[in-house]
Amino acid sequence: MTGVNPFKDDIDKDFEKLVFDIKYDKEQFKDSETIGLLLYRLAKEREKTNYLYEQILKRLDEISRSLTTQPVRESAPQAGVLSDIDMKILDFVKKTGKVDARTVQEKFGYKGQNAASARLNGLFKAGLLKKGRAGKKVLYWAEG
Numbered sequence: 471m472t473g474v475n476p477f478k479d480d481i482d483k484d485f486e487k488l489v490f491d492i493k494y495d496k497e498q499f500k501d502s503e504t505i506g507l508l509l510y511r512l513a514k515e516r517e518k519t520n521y522l523y524e525q526i527l528k529r530l531d532e533i534s535r536s537l538t539t540q541p542v543r544e545s546a547p548q549a550g551v552l553s554d555i556d557m558k559i560l561d562f563v564k565k566t567g568k569v570d571a572r573t574v575q576e577k578f579g580y581k582g583q584n585a586a587s588a589r590l591n592g593l594f595k596a597g598l599l600k601k602g603r604a605g606k607k608v609l610y611w612a613e614g
Contacts, residue, residue, distance in 0.1 A: 560599070597613075599611065599612060
């Protein structure tokens with residue numbers, strides 16, 4: 471097939487236009503005023519970019535400082551989220567006042583103090599009870 475490729479003409483035209491643009495730009499870069507203008511614009515653009523970087527870094531520092539100075543607070547579970555036994559222990563502590571693990575163990579029939587202590591400590595960590603020492607005993611009481 472000896473036909474002419476129809477795409478070749480389009481490619482040649484695009485290529486010629488590109489070469490013309492490059493030649494024009496090359497001639498412009500010979501002018502020292504054009505080079506100076508480009509360098510000035512480049513410097514101004516760099517100043518803007520550096521300013522933006524500074525603002526971003528300041529904001530990140532503020533966020534970082536606020537995260538490190540804020541105490542980590544666990545949200546207290548809502549009453550509906552507590553298990554039945556935790557609800558009963560919480561009610562018992564509110565009625566009784568200050569209690570220790572042995573008191574909760576005896577009242578709720580735990581085999582050992584560890585289970586009662588774990589329940590009380592869980593309520594303390596949830597922010598529902600306060601905790602303090604009285605000698606060797608750890609006492610728990612309801613807030614407010």
